[in-house]
Amino acid sequence: MSDRDTDLFGNDLTYDDIKAATDRTTGHIRPVTIAPVAPGTIRAEHAGPLGDRREKPYELWFALEFMQYTGSFKARGAQNFIQAHREAGTLPDAGVTIASGGNAGLACAWAAQQQGVRATVFLPSVAPAVKIAKLRGYGADVRMVGAEYAEALEACEEFAASSGALAAHAYDHPLIAAGAGTLMEEIHAQIPGLDTVVVSVGGGGLFAGVATAARHHKIRTVAVEPENCRALNAALEAGGPVDVPVDSVAIDSLGARRATALALRAARENDIRSVLVPDGEIVRARQSLWDHRRVAVEHAAATALAALTAPDLANGPTAQGGGYRPRDGERVAVVLCGANTDPSDLVHPAEN
Template structure:
């Protein structure tokens, strides 16, 4: 399992590699809560950090470039990073991937391959293609360079918020959680927040190992991994990462609250960490300094309805 671990030093090296390639996203506080606006990152999610770190760390690439499998955000990040370095990118996605993300992939110059009706189908096709053509495979969440790159968000939070106690982070495959937990280990606590309809971390901690889970619900397009990554599990156990679950209704309410209160447009996965506070799934102690990571903004603005109208429809699992 040791080769599947990452440490603070891995995240620090990643930060040095990707400096100048990613945005240092802002933090703002309101009513005792601090929001890290990572949905303002390149391509609309934190995933750009890991993609740049993976590609830069690999060194010289073959003419085949890079390959990824993604329901959306990871593929967008890989396509963006590849374009910045002038290398080819091919992204495999399920046929039911959100149209807004597929269109953006093509705008970024990636070759898009629609395969199967779930993420696992796209993943298998991408792995085979990378091996056949000698391309660099960029995992959506379970590679050391990917996790370490995502963890640079945690270093920024430590630098920007004195006395930070807790970071609430949405969990899908767990790469973001793993990176942040490694970055802040011994200095702040990390709590993973998941939809009840996609509890990869919660199930893994209960079972003592990553296990498959059924995935559905409003945030499935971005938090729809069916199994927690091995790196994420190893780091979560070592760093004693907490785990809480929220209902789809709480995610929808949190997303609408972010829009109504602050005019912050995030996707359902991006609102999941905030849902833990609004729904009471996580209750801070008096004086506890809590940061909420808003991790993604790749959403259809038409679904930013007011609380008096119908909530967004549940999305098909990736």
């Protein structure tokens, strides 16, 4: 986050920031669709080592945010970021630039195109071809750098310094996180009495926004990460942001080496549960969504659902592994956050 941004917008995230983002983005993004899920069906549908334990009855909804513009929740933060800078008169002629695993770049390019602003997007080599093609379709200048997000970010920062372009961020910015938090406002409005929201975590922009809004509404947040992409979980364990290795089927969206201070602050201030799930459960959850509901989502989106289907593991008091088990009668919403994926690796049900 630049000094210019800090002076204009501060470096913290509050519920008031989310309300301001709601005002800016209403009418410019698609309201989330909420789909109820029949009680008791999730674990019955899911193929995996579930054992004989019976599922307690609870109420469940899917927040179908993969139907958002650009195919993910990132459109919310990008729209808020660019509109806020437009209002402040701080959009430079050089346009905006961002490093991304794909989805944030898509959202930034889309929002920039709407505002008639140039966008230069830096991607790591692991970015899916489907995302690269969409980026170019939005008119973005796409530059592939390195094998990980951190390397693309370094190149993006160098470009911003040399060109004067406004540097956006995939997740580490209050305007981006506030935009993501508008999703929780919509979920809360559509599900009165919601107890818990379950959301996947990469660098933590979506989590920080959702958790901040959820806290205001007295809703618990479950933060779900792959076992080998555990930036937030490790930060909670260490007492501060730390670098972690990243290796997961969801690395293209959840492969941040380090959680943001915004995310860690939100985790400490809110009633959150940190959950780790193995890649095998993520793959099975994604396949199950396709088999039983004909929904093709990214592995990152399936990571959130895997929290409800992963086998029980030993859990610590703060940063906990294993699945999340809703209480009897609990009202739970799972965010399916993106669908910019190549569905060719999804197996037809008859082949399972």
